[in-house]
Amino acid sequence: MTLTDRQVCLLRSARAWVAEYGEPPSMRELAAAAGISVSTVSYQLKRMWEQGVAIETRGRPSRRCPHCGR
Known part of the structure; x- marks a missing residue:
């Protein structure tokens, strides 16, 4: 799994948002x-999901199992 610079930026931005809010x-x-x-x-986000990296956003189902988190 190799993320592009843009995908890494999205991941960091999402983590920072969750940490702050x-x-x-x-x-x-x-x-x-x-x-x-x-x-x-x-x-x-779609490309990241296909690689196994899920970033959850509000207003959209996370596509994760509520029981196991996958």
Whole structure:
């Protein structure tokens, strides 16, 4: 699993958001924090999900099992 620079930026932005606000960011908030468009965030999150890296956002199901977290 190799993440691109943009994907690493999204991951760091999402972690920083959760650390500061205690909840996952929305797609728009994540896009603003990373300095990219919402469509780019959506595309990158989908690619990351396919690689096994899930970033949860508000307003969208996380696709994780509520019991085991996978």
